[in-house]
Amino acid sequence: METVFNPYILHVGIIGLYYAILASSWNVVAGMTGFATYSHAAFASLGAYVSALITLYFGLPILISLPLAFFCGALFGGLLGKLSLRLNGTYLALVTLAFSELFRLFLTNEDQWTRGALGLKVPLLWSDSENGVVAQKIAALMIFGVVLVSLMIFIRRVRRSRTGLHLRAILSDELAAASLGVQTEKLRVWVFSASSAVASLAGALYGHYLGLISPEMGSLSQMFLILAMTILGGMGTWLGPVIGALGLEILSEGLRDFGQHHVFLYALVVLLVFRWRPQGLLGGRR
Amino acid sequence: MIRCQQIRISFGGLQVLKGVDLSVQEGEVLGLMGPNGAGKSTLFNVLTGVHSPDSGTIFLKDQVVRLRNPATAAALGIARTFQTPRPLLGLSVFENVAVATADHDLAIRCLQKVGLQNQRDRDSGALNLMDRKRLEVARALALRPKALLLDEAMAGLTAVEMEEATSLICSLKESGVAVVWVEHVMGPLFRTCDRIAVLDQGRIICDGTPDVVSKNPEVLRVYLGEEF
Ligand SMILES: Nc1ncnc2c1ncn2[C@@H]1O[C@H](COP(=O)(O)OP(=O)(O)OP(=O)(O)O)[C@@H](O)[C@H]1O
Ligand SMILES: [Mg+2]
Helix, strand or coil, rough: CCCCCCHHHEEEEEEHHHHHHHHHHHHHCCCCCCCCCCCCCHHHEEEEEEEHHHHHCCCCCHHHHHHHHHHHHHHHHHHHHCCCCCCHHHHHHHHHHHHHHHHHHHHHHHCCCCCCCCCCCCCCCCCCCCHHHHHHHCCCCCCCHHHHHHHHHHHHHHCHHHHHHHHHHHHHHHHHHEEEEEHHHHHHHHHHHHHHHHHHHHHHHHHHCCCCCHHHHHHHHHHHHHHHHHHHHHCCCCCCCCCCCCCHHHHHHHHHHHHHHHHHHHHHHHHHHHCCCCCCCCCCCC | EEEEEEEEEECCCCEEEEEEEEEECCEEEEEEECCCCHHHHHHHHHCCCCCCCCCEEEEEEEEEEECCCHHHHHCCCEEEEECCHHHHHHHHEEHHCCCCCCHHHHHHHHHHCCCCCCHCCEEECCHHHHHHHHHHHHHHHCCCCCCCCCECCCCCCCHHHHHHHHHHHHHHHHCCCCCECCCCHHHHHHHHHHEEEEEEEEEEEEEEEEEHHCCCCCHHHCCCCCCC
């Protein structure tokens, strides 16, 4: 019991779930619909800052700021989808990358509201000291868990619906799908919007869990971590991104004891997985 | 049923369609021929909302329609096949058709019509060229089209297969679909079509019954040396 309810292990679990939510929601756009965007970490950061600013400056409770963060992610995600309607492949990657970096630079240089690169102190999910650290972490773990499980159920239902068939059609051939009556433009905006909303919600929760956020939350290294987790687990599969995210997070923590060799071992494991399973751990399944 | 007027389109300075007029009635089969690069597929792309024309008007049942994208065209009942088949890889043959219709029985009937019912559960990527062309037609039919644009359904088929395809087109005609049929293989075209239009370098140079077209001097010039 003591090892499981050790705050450090709980913390690793929570961060793992955070990345699982990000990887799964990114997988919906990139793996299941075929639009590789590079703005997902930026949306997590957007959500974190929106929720933080709302609680800090308007004094609203987290229970209200979370849905607002979700809504902002949906709005800006949909807008980005709409603006990039005619873009695919490399162009889409560049536009979303630019959006992501612009947002990060904006946050870094803005110091009146967000304190720039110093980072912003954010109200915690629970005001301190009421229950013990362990109880708080267990509660946080459950919240992230509920979000992840709801997301996974939702994704599964969508995949088995007609919309899911249409998304697979778009993934395969956007023009052919459209010529069969699939509303490719509408679905694209919808998928961008939904996926960004989930990222923003996850980011907001993450901020209120840690109590401190910085513009680096939306950095490209975070984005590439999400990407690596998704690909490692199996792009386009249902459960792959969750396995990839939890796996890489646990691996990276587990290797910490190896000190400076940790990055090397980490890279080695990732390379070995790709050597034996180029499609990702669950690749080939749906 | 479907009519277009003075369609013009150019790509980076190259004028591909230079004022094309064309019309097809319900239950009519219009053959569209023309040498390589004449603009036949481009015209189909305009009529299905893939490209918006620089100028010109499209009418469906005498109503002006603006085709914002291919999905709009499909929803209005304009279906097409692609010259190079574009099966939705990763989807089964049945799923390919099901993308176009939520009606399970209709999807099955469309597969039966083209003779693909026995391969319905195969991955569409596993089909050979002939079956891919069949799938193109089955998917288009699943949209319950008012107008059907066929881009080279026969190239590469054997004589028997061509007969099958021809009788399929005739059965569509009976159900009242307006068919525009692009084909380089002229035998079936001249035997089946009510009317034939010839496109050359972005212009319709002749539009009439097969008989009239086969004797038109300008058509003979374009197709110099080819047998009718
Ligand atoms: N999207 C495009 N961008 C640039 N040029 C194009 C585009 N689509 C077609 N063209 C050009 O338009 C001309 C007509 O092409 P199109 O495919 O319509 O000919 P076609 O009559 O279908 O010929 P074929 O019998 O070989 O299929 C060609 O010169 C082609 O290169
Ligand atoms: Mg062509």
